[in-house]
Amino acid sequence: MDWKIFLTIFVSVFIAELGDKTQLATMLFAADKAVSKTTVFLAASAALVVASAIGVIAGSLLSEYINEKYLHYIAGMGFIAIGAYTLYNA
Template sequence: MDWKIFFTIFASVFIAELGDKTQLATMLFAADKAVSKYTVFFAASAALIVASAIGVLAGTLLSEYINPKYLQYVAGVGFILIGVYTLYTAG
């Protein structure tokens, strides 16, 4: 395993997930006193694992047909467009 790649991916995903709606939804579920915190933790963890698996599979399939460099461009433009849309709707 390439640990440099591992920690780069870990840091990127960790920072992206902090404070997002997924974390907020998880906090809301955990705030319910009638719900087991273990259930919340394991369900949220499983959901993130499945979502990540879909991302890995999609990236693997797309890279068979599209140059990964172009995928990076598309992802970058997508993030920029989401940021612009978020700023536009906030004002």
């Protein structure tokens, strides 16, 4: 395993996930006294693992047909579009 790549991905995803809607939703579920905190943790963790698996599979499939450089451009344009949409609706 390439630890440099592992740590780069870990830190990038960790920072991206801090304070996002997923974390806030998980926090709200955990705040319910009637709900097991272990259940919340396991369910949220499983959801993130499945979402990450979908991302890895989609990235692998797309990279077979689209040059990596263009995938970076497409991802960048997607983030810009989401940001512009968010600002427009703010």
